[in-house]
Amino acid sequence: MQSLIWLAIAIPLASAAFLLLAGKRADAWGHWVGVVASSAAFLVGAGALLEMLGQDAANRATTVTLWEFIPGSDLSVSAGLLLDPLSITFVMLITFVGTLIHLYSVAYMEHDVARRRFFAYLNLFIAAMLLLVLADSYLLLFFGWEGVGLASYLLIGFWNFKDEYATAANKAFVVNRIGDIGLIIAMGMIFAAFGSLDFATVFAQAPEASTATLTGIGLALLLAACGKSAQFPLQSWLGDAMAGPTPVSALIHAATMVTAGVYLIVRSAPIYNGAPDAQLVVAVVGAITLLLGAFIGMAKDDIKKALAASTMSQIGYMMLAAGLGPIGYAFAIFHLVTHGFFKAGMFLGAGSVMHAMNDTVNMRRFGALRGVMVITWVTFGLGWLAILGVPPFSGYWSKDKIIEAAFVGEGWQPWVLGGAALVGAGMTAFYMSRLFFMTFHGKARWEDDMHPHESSALMTVPMMILAVGSAFLGLFLATGDKFTHFLEPVTGHAEHHDPVISIPVIIGLTLALVAVGTVLAWMRYGRADVPVEAPAGSLGTITARNDFFQDSVNRAVFQRPGQHLTRTLVYADATIVDGAVNKQARGWARLGEASRKLQTGQARSYAATMLVGVIVIALIIVVGGL
């Protein structure tokens, strides 16, 4: 099955192409093709995983060479897939959660006229994301990277008849391009330093490279990761990306694509291991983002935007872990997997709520939905407990490890990083509980003629399955450190280090902060009445509501000067460059007209041309050769 792993990419890709080309004929059943394609990818991945589990831990990396672009030339570009514990983890996450979300979307998008196109894009996303994680070189990874960017753009702007949504899609695309430039620069530096873009070649040579080179590459890769994973300072697009249909937010903007940055950094571990400064920057960026996201999440009234802020914050945790080096890599991926389950589950829950509430997203207009949407309430509740880090639910096992690892080290670092992670846990508890209570508890603050009802089975079943994952996956994978051992061939074995505070104290502090956050949220949003109109709020609330004025900052610092620059350039282009081009183009055209005159249409002049040609050439060669 491992050698057939390319099918996992090819099937959804073919299905996407088919759905796009099939036209209206396939409207009635096209979405099922999408579901089947995604499931097939899952089965291929599962087969590969089973086969891998049967192998020795040391031999679990398999390279599948697909083809060489132009063999035997200097432009040797080969395309191959790398199947190892890290990539198979992603394959399983992407295809499993992806398939559930496909199923959910069948019902969620039922009344959308363009449902077939929606599934085509979803399939395209699955294919591109699998290519991203299965690629055996940065170059091929880049194809997947751009592919998921494209799919994300198409899906955010899926309802692009609303200008606002189209703008959101553009924003996501533009911000991502900044990150992509980072990846391109990184690839250039890697190629310059190692002469190759293959992971195998690059990582084998990485230990010998200079620290400066590795730091440069590491920072460029971090820029790429920040763009894709909505990390500070490129986080501004994720909130707006919620314009996409909710299943898209669940799959792309919570569970999978936004975690690609974490994957990139963990995959590039051999580079970061030789660049401590770059690692530190990664960890700091993660810490900043986790606090920033949590802060924004505390003030948002839009359920999806609050979840988006939470996603940003949780990925901050993963980044922080990835920046800690070998002791953190496995935990970063562990948290990524559990997060994929509980956050996707909660997004689907939010979708279910919106479905019931005529697409309202304002939580101030929710409340008391527990009674009418029991399944949504329970499944969402399990996700909520998981993200809070309440034992024994999934999030506890992964997040707590990250907090512990953040406290390992010397000097100021453990205190700052660990402190951030710890405070973040308390904030997470507050904003998630706020969201949960505002939506499901308290008094009903529904708008008139709302008749909320539970969603159909096609939607609730995926939610239930994800809820089971939110509840038990962490416990299952953490028992006996199964998952970290599984990843060890890729992430490397980390010696155990003691944190600066003892572990029981860290756990105790974390749980205490979580409890405080939850209780505060209950008092303000569960027990007390929630005003339907948002109160004016303190400076902090306003700041958070406005995403730290990031848009304004971007506008003032980048957009305005950028516009001036482009205007100047456009002017210069129009007058100088275009002027030159047009003039010489006119010159070419005039020459073309002249050559037309030679084509008189008369055979005799054609023959004369030939004769003159032969004579001239012969004269040059014969006379020149004598």
Next chain:
Amino acid sequence: MNFVTPEIAWAPLTPILIVLGTAAVAILIEAFIKSPATRRTVQLTVTIGALLVALGFVIVQWVGLDGSAGDVVMTGKITVDAQSLAWQAMLLVFGILGALLFAARTSDGEDAFTPLGSVPPGSTKERLARRAGLKVTEVFPLLLFAVGGMMLFTCITDLIFLFVALELFSLPLYIMVALARRRRLLSQEAALKYFLLGAFSSAIYLFGAALVYGATTQIDLESIGIAIDFIPNRDGMLLAGAVMVVAGLMFKIGAAPFHSWVPDVYQGAPTPVTAFMGAATKAAATAALVRVMYLAFYPLEWELSWMFWAVAITSMIIGTLAALVQTDIKRMLAYSAVAHAGFILVAFAGLTPEALVALPFYLLTYGLATIGAFAIITQVRERAEDGGIGAEAVRLGQWAGLGKRSPFLAGAMALFLLSFAGIPLTAGFIGKFEVFSAAIAGGAWPLVLVAVIASMVAAFFYVRLIVLMFFTDAPEGADEAIAVETETLTRVVIGITAAAIVILGILPSGVLNIFESAAHLLVSAG
């Protein structure tokens, strides 16, 4: 003087004999089957069948080579080696695609060929001619003769035999060019010009062959090559002869200044014929030029490189510039063909072994895209006055907005144009890459520089058509004025060629490997 009966090993010629034999039989079919409809079906079946069987034999021979260089059929005259088998297979594929296009009919049941050259299309006289059972199904045997001649052309190692094969495939082409049903006067004029200029170039070739014989007293290519080495001062007679022989072959490739026929003939010929000859003639002539240069004139490489450089640059410049100002799609593609002739000649710089891989690959990609592009042109039609299907809509403006009306045709056309332009992920890119690499290996980087600039300028007129198809709205009433055909055989051809262009662009290694093992010319002379 006593003549020795030549010994001929017939077996390696089987594919060629099948094609030419079937052509002869197909002429008889014309005589014996009265009903035009039956005749068309029978001819098409027989033609495709013969070409497929021949292709099968070529493959069997290829497998049978098993690493050996090939067979000498007739010492000093005909050699069937791996290189020629590769070319033969390519020509057979072009032949099959061409035959499918020949058989295509518009939705009102008319094919591209006139039943009677003197009657206008849709006239009463034409209807009378039809009723009398007139229908030019001879195009199929003519195609077979042309393909057979071209296949022979790729394995001949003798200047005089080469001339015979040249005429063998040229004469059917002259006739086919004259057979257009729509715009038939243009077609007949084009055929006559093609014939006159072809005859003229044949004369140049023959004169050159005579001069070469005079200088070397040899007529087969290998002996000429050996003899040239013994000529102390490269004398004028030899050089003039070589120039003229090469010029004769360059005429068939369509390189400037021997290109004047190309625009008129490409435009005038029935479009299926243009598709076939645009692909196949260039391939066959290139194959022969390879043999002549690598076997006979390689000692003159330095002297003749002037000619190759001059002709390549002239072709690229004239082809590109003239294509810029064309308003007729067929003419634009014709000039593009001239520019491509220049690119082909670029590969001859330095006579490197790499060129033996690059040239077949380039001609394959170019041929497939040419057949596909001209096949698409047959599908975009003007409405006739009586509301039926009229002539092809070849004015650029008539293609505006085609992307909306027929995404399949416009998409495929865009693909072929991008391939012509050499954009990555299309076959054309790999072809150009290989050709330019060969030239760089031969030390001709200035030539490659010119070629790259020419490609850049050329991209303009390819992309202009793409912009026109996809980003320009169709003018008012275009839906009524332009009919878009959906003929099955043509669609099959377009589909096959488009798929091949994509596959060769992304996974070229398989085919490149085949040409790699075909990159040896068998040297036989003792």
